[in-house]
Amino acid sequence: MEKYQILQECSPGALGVNLVVEEMETDTKYVVKQVECIDEHHANEALEELMPLLKLQHPNISLYHEMFIMWNSEISSLFLCLVMDYTTQGTFQTIMESKRRMSENIDSEWMHTMLSQVLDAVEYLHQLNIVHRNLKPSNIALINDNYCKLQDLSSQALMTHEAKWNVRAEEDPCQKSWMAPEALKFSFTCKSDIWSLGCIFLDMATCSFLNDTEAMHLRKGIRHHPGSLKPILKTMEEKQIPGAEIFCLLLPFMLHIKPSDRLAIKDVIRITFMSTSFRNSCVALNMHRQAVPIFITDVLLEGNMANVLDVMQNFSTRPEVQLRALNKLLTMPEEDLDLPWPTELVEELISIMKQHQRILDILVSTCSLLLRILGQALAQDSEAEIPRGSFIISFLMNALRSHPNSERLIILVYNLLTIISSQGLLSEELEEEGLFQIAQEQLYHFQDDRDICLAILSLLWSLLIDAATVDKEPLHQFSPVVISVLAKHAEDVEVAEAGCAVLWLLSLLGCIKETQFEKVVELFLRSIQLCPDRVLLVNNVCRGLASLAKVSELVAFKVAVLEEGSSGLYLLQDIYELYKDDPEVVENLCMLLAHLASYKEILPELESGGIKDLVRVIRGRFTSSLELISYADIVLQALEAAAHPNPQEQQLEPASGPEAKVSSPPQDPIFQP
Incomplete structure (x- = not known):
């Protein structure tokens, strides 16, 4: 627990205490479940049973990030600690409690969407012979309005501590009311999950006419009196509850007393999505159908692009047909693809x-096909409008969530988002989709993968350059990860260019901590030493250093003061010599020098480093740029004032060229990359 700071202790659950913590290195919030163990053997047994859960990969299952055993010397107890995702959007329980208070039905479309995800996640677990053991509404977390995750998977070893279990049940009588009859005797199978899932279905269907207490008594009652379910099902039909038809068909077979008589999850899915009301939400039925033979698919796909698209439409539910059709389109010559495609296509x-x-x-x-379509459209016309609606954003974000560990898919998705974001403001839309959190997690997880790092940094550069109203909270977590990535890829020019651009933009947004300033300055200076011929990098480094120097004297010292025989001032003079005919670079250089000159302790270093002569030359050469002249005059005035403390005795020596009016410097300009 040393690397975590405890922020909050939540109400205890059936198995232990939940703590909201923050990982100090990354500022990432997690929930740590602390489960008190009987002894070391009990702790190790539970840990061994839970370890496979670290390898789960499903977009609708909240992952365990870490598991460890700790000794609490204050109470002389051994604890198993489970580190889980932290969410703030509530759970199914939150929604149902709200609906019960208002006696309202749950929106049918939302229910279809969420149940599709829950059923798909449970099927994934059961295919791996993993039992959730703790399915209930409060363990289905809402990530956003249309996206949920199962959380808090448990183990056989942790669910057999009878004394603790009974104490928790007395403290909260609802705690065990979703559990199957046999689970109360510590016997868990996949069919136990089916009972719990049936109770969740029952809760969702009765929100409008049962209060919390009545719902709890119903869940408990059907364990002993299965007949008590019948009048409830009849009431659903009479009140025309959304989904009543399918609930009345499923619930008697999901809530059967004998586990062997209950439906399996595949049966639940098949029956659910064959119903009229749920058919459009199907995510799993395709897997239960016979595949179209390859030779038939190839015959159907013969012909031009229009014919291939017709086949894709007519066999839209057949994954094997779609895959071969996509590969056919990917290998078509550009002239046969009829590029660029209209948005409708x-x-x-x-x-x-x-x-x-x-x-x-x-x-x-x-995604490979989309990259070809959109890339070709821009290649033909850089001003061409490319599809960038919510339909494509949602599809790409769901792809990231569905396969968070596929390196190839991650690179493709971020490259596509970069192309799309190049045509307009998308920061808010992607922020709502949770892009920044996902990008931070993947950048951290794939720090050693150069191509993934470059793809993510390039998208952030594109988004943040126009981020006027973006929420800064998730952005604070990026700087330590970007710093780490730049350190790992110290010799990679492209990574340095994109990374420095992101750090500059984070500095403008105030999303870099003061404790990180020194490391960021080191990376900035090292990057322009590595690749001084990259004008974008040079500009962004100068802007980034100026942004930090504006608020931190430490940064100014780091740039200006000699250290180990070198100085950033000499590097800046070299940059000027390389770009003395580029007004944009020179202006950014002067902006940086103006911020350095605002600190009296730095002025002797500027004087001895030859900055006065450099700035005089610049002022004489760029007489038409008022912003550049204003920065130059700030530097010269500061140096003159330091050399002659009484300003009345000395007047600023005019620079060569036409006389220009000295004005206060404008705010740091932000340039497009």
Whole structure:
């Protein structure tokens, strides 16, 4: 626990205490569940059973990030600590409590969407022979309005501490009311999850006419009196509850007393999505159908692009057909693809592919095709409008969530988002989709992967350059990760260019901590030493140093003061010699020098470093740039005042060229990369 700072202690759960913590190195918030163990053998047994959960990969299952055993010397107890995702959007329980208070039905479209995700996640677990053991509304976390995750998976070893279990049950009688009859006797199977899932269905269907207490008594009652479910199902039909048809069909078979008589998760999915009301939410039915033979698919795909698209539409639910069709389009010559595609055609492609977001190969091929389509459109006309609506943003973000560990897909998605964001403001839309949190997590996880780092940094550069109203909270977590990435890829010019641009923009937004200033300055200076011929990098480094020097004297010292036989001032003079005919670079250089000159302790270093002569030359050469002249005059005035403390005795020596009016410097300009 040494690397975590405890922020809050939540109400205790059935198994232990939940703590909201912050990882001090990354400022990332997590929830740590501390489960008190009987002895070391009990702790190790539970840890061994839970370790496979670290390898789970499903977009609708909240991952465990870390597990460890700790000794609490204050109470002489051994604890198993489980580090989980921290969410703030509430849970299914939050929604149902709200609906019960207002006696309202849950929105049918929202319910279809969420149940699709929950069923898909449970099927994934059961395919791996993993039992959740703790399914209930409060363990289905809301990530956003249309996205949820199962959380708090448990183990057999942790669910058999009978004394602790009974104490928790007395403290909160609802705690065990979602559990199957056999689970109360510590017998857990996949069919136990089906019972709990049935109770969740029952809760969602009765929100409008049962209060919390009545719902709890119903869940407990059907364990002993299965007949008590019948009048409730009849009430659902009479009140025309959304989904009543399917609930009345499923619940008697999900809430059967004998586990062997309950439906399996595949049966629940099949019955659910064959119903009229749920059919459009299907995510798993395709996997239960027989595949179209390859030779038939190849015959159907013969012909031109229009014929291939017709086949894709007619066989939209067949993943094997879609994959071969995508590969056919990817290998078509450009003239046969009829590029660029109109937005309507791109939307049509994505609407088909949304049905197959669980299948990695299809997503990779789709994103490769989109990259070809959009890239070719811009290659033909840099001013061409490319599709950038919410339909494509949502598709790409869901692809990231569905396969968070696929390096190839990650690179493709971030490159696509960079192309799309180049045509206009997308920061707010992507922020709402959770892009910044996902990007920070993936940048941290894939620090050693140069191509992923470059793709993510390039997108951040594109987004932050126009980020006027972006929420700064998630951005504070980027600077330590970007610093680490630049250190790991110290000799990579492209990574340095994109990384320095991101650090400059984070500094403008005030999202770099003061404790990180010194390291950022070192990276800035090292980057322009590494690649002084990259004009974008040079400009962004000068802007970044100026932004930090404006608020920190430490930064100014780091740039100006001699250290180990070198000085940033000599480097800045070299940059001027290299770019003395580039007004933009020279202006950014002068802006930096003006901020350095605002600190009296730095002025002797500027004087001895030859900055006065340099700035006089610059002022004489760039007489038409008022901003540049204003920066130059600030530096010269500061140096003259330091050399002659009584300003009345000495007048600033006029620079060569036409006399210019001295004005206060404007705010730091932000240039497009």
